[in-house]
Amino acid sequence: MKAKVKKTAHKRRVYSILTAFRAMSKNTHKKPRAAATWSGRFAEPVTERVQRYTASVSFDQRLAEHDIRGSLAHARMLAACAVISRRDLAAIEAGMRTILAEVRSGKFKWSLANEDVHLNIERRLTALAGDAGKRLHTARSRNDQVATDVRLWLRDAIDALVAQLGALQMSLLDLAERHSGTVMPGFTHLQVAQPVTFGHHLMAYFEMFARDRERLADCRKRVNRLPLGAAALAGTSYPIDRDMVAKALGFDGVCANSLDAVSDRDFAIEFCACAALVMTHISRLSEELVLWMSPRYGFIRLPDRFCTGSSIMPQKKNPDVPELARGKTGRVAGHLMALLMLMKAQPLAYNKDNQEDKEPLFDSVDTLADTLAIFTDMVAGIEVDADAMRAAALEGHATATDLADYLVKKGLPFRDAHEAVARAVRAADARGCDLAALGLAVLRQFSPLVGADVFKVLTLEGSLASRDHAGGTAPKRVRAAVKRARNGLK
Numbered sequence: 001m002k003a004k005v006k007k008t009a010h011k012r013r014v015y016s017i018l019t020a021f022r023a024m025s026k027n028t029h030k031k032p033r034a035a036a037t038w039s040g041r042f043a044e045p046v047t048e049r050v051q052r053y054t055a056s057v058s059f060d061q062r063l064a065e066h067d068i069r070g071s072l073a074h075a076r077m078l079a080a081c082a083v084i085s086r087r088d089l090a091a092i093e094a095g096m097r098t099i100l101a102e103v104r105s106g107k108f109k110w111s112l113a114n115e116d117v118h119l120n121i122e123r124r125l126t127a128l129a130g131d132a133g134k135r136l137h138t139a140r141s142r143n144d145q146v147a148t149d150v151r152l153w154l155r156d157a158i159d160a161l162v163a164q165l166g167a168l169q170m171s172l173l174d175l176a177e178r179h180s181g182t183v184m185p186g187f188t189h190l191q192v193a194q195p196v197t198f199g200h201h202l203m204a205y206f207e208m209f210a211r212d213r214e215r216l217a218d219c220r221k222r223v224n225r226l227p228l229g230a231a232a233l234a235g236t237s238y239p240i241d242r243d244m245v246a247k248a249l250g251f252d253g254v255c256a257n258s259l260d261a262v263s264d265r266d267f268a269i270e271f272c273a274c275a276a277l278v279m280t281h282i283s284r285l286s287e288e289l290v291l292w293m294s295p296r297y298g299f300i301r302l303p304d305r306f307c308t309g310s311s312i313m314p315q316k317k318n319p320d321v322p323e324l325a326r327g328k329t330g331r332v333a334g335h336l337m338a339l340l341m342l343m344k345a346q347p348l349a350y351n352k353d354n355q356e357d358k359e360p361l362f363d364s365v366d367t368l369a370d371t372l373a374i375f376t377d378m379v380a381g382i383e384v385d386a387d388a389m390r391a392a393a394l395e396g397h398a399t400a401t402d403l404a405d406y407l408v409k410k411g412l413p414f415r416d417a418h419e420a421v422a423r424a425v426r427a428a429d430a431r432g433c434d435l436a437a438l439g440l441a442v443l444r445q446f447s448p449l450v451g452a453d454v455f456k457v458l459t460l461e462g463s464l465a466s467r468d469h470a471g472g473t474a475p476k477r478v479r480a481a482v483k484r485a486r487n488g489l490k
């Protein structure tokens with residue numbers, strides 16, 4: 001009986017899957033509404049499903065303004081080179097002004113039938129400007145057009161991200177300056193290692209983000225080359241002036257090979273590598289914020305506007321923002337992998353595969369822009385519990401290395417000093433106190449070289465102050481590093 005009931009339920013499920021599948025495949029054969037721009041040589045239109053599958057307009061419409069900029073530069077060059085007339089150029093310019101206004105106001109009607117941003121805009125231009133609109137695509141292909149659009153768009157995105165990184169660095173600097181003398185335990189293996197200042201710790205992140213900015217600025221040089229003129233793949237037979245277009249669009253020069261210009265996306269891959277590194281640095285900071293906020297550490301508090309509560313545990317305040325940023329790091333690193341795999345083994349020149357470059361690229365930029373904006377604000381709002389940091393620094397014999405160095409300066413070889421201090425640490429652990437609390441008489445049992453001046457080096461402040469060299473954690477060095485960094489940012 002039971003078996004029978006199960007069997008009917010199973011049959012019903014299979015049936016409903018089949019019905020859904022039949023409906024889907026019926027849909028596959030539906031004809032789309034309008035004919036495509038390039039449909040002249042085709043005996044039948046693509047099915048609606050294929051149309052949706054091959055179209056990119058749903059995501060590449062955000063390239064619209066850059067597409068228009070590229071088209072205007074191209075049209076002006078065509079007119080200057082007498083490939084189109086001045087009248088055609090004027091009609092194209094007027095049409096593009098209207099289209100730009102429509103795009104900006106959200107009134108532009110994007111259509112799936114026109115496949116992508118380029119054909120949508122060209123169709124609208126032709127509706128507005130007639131034959132002049134149809135002449136815009138002379139000496140050009142969507143292949144060099146899309147590569148140009150993406151490069152223009154990415155260049156703007158990089159400039160914005162570099163500025164945002166600078167703002168985050170400024171937040172870090174302000175906090176580091178306030179805490180140039182705030183002692184905390186420095187960790188290796190997440191075990192208390194040696195005392196450092198919180199300012200010094202924050203400046204480590206400043207340095208990471210400084211390198212990220214350098215990397216992005218360097219990547220920008222390779223982004224900033226003009227593909228237009230490569231046309232579909234082999235160049236064009238019209239008398240064009242690529243340098244004129246490059247100059248008009250602010251490119252540093254033209255892509256030197258037409259096949260490479262339309263097909264490679266290494267500039268986008270490189271950007272995603274830079275973005276993945278930024279997020280990797282963010283994820284390290286996030287992890288530390290999560291740890292420091294945990295009551296087990298209690299080093300910092302994050303403002304409530306960056307935390308959320310639990311729906312079941314009323315006492316909870318969770319560091320959602322750093323946790324999410326840590327999670328989104330995986331997503332951005334994934335985009336890098338996606339683009340690498342997209343380019344892998346693609347034969348020259350353009351292949352439709354490349355249409356898949358946009359979503360990972362856009363999402364990397366969006367994720368970074370949001371994360372950097374939020375972190376700039378959040379870092380500025382960090383409240384520090386200096387007493388908790390100090391108490392933690394006192395707990396793990398953080399000044400043991402200082403004691404060993406003290407003995408070395410009195411003539412003991414370092415390995416012997418290490419051994420003597422290790423035994424002193426064991427004695428302190430057995431008594432449940434720190435090294436300084438052992439007292440002079442006990443410390444001398446481990447080495448007769450210990451004198452009354454030992455307590456200076458055993459204090460946290462003594463340890464910090466002694467690391468007085470470029471890159472060291474002495475508060476005075478941290479203040480100098482902050483000052484230098486601030487001047488560099490200006």
Ligand code: ARG
Binds near residue numbers: 146354
């Ligand atoms: N939407 C296309 C892309 O993003 C534009 C280039 C299409 N070129 C072509 N030959 N189908 O790559």
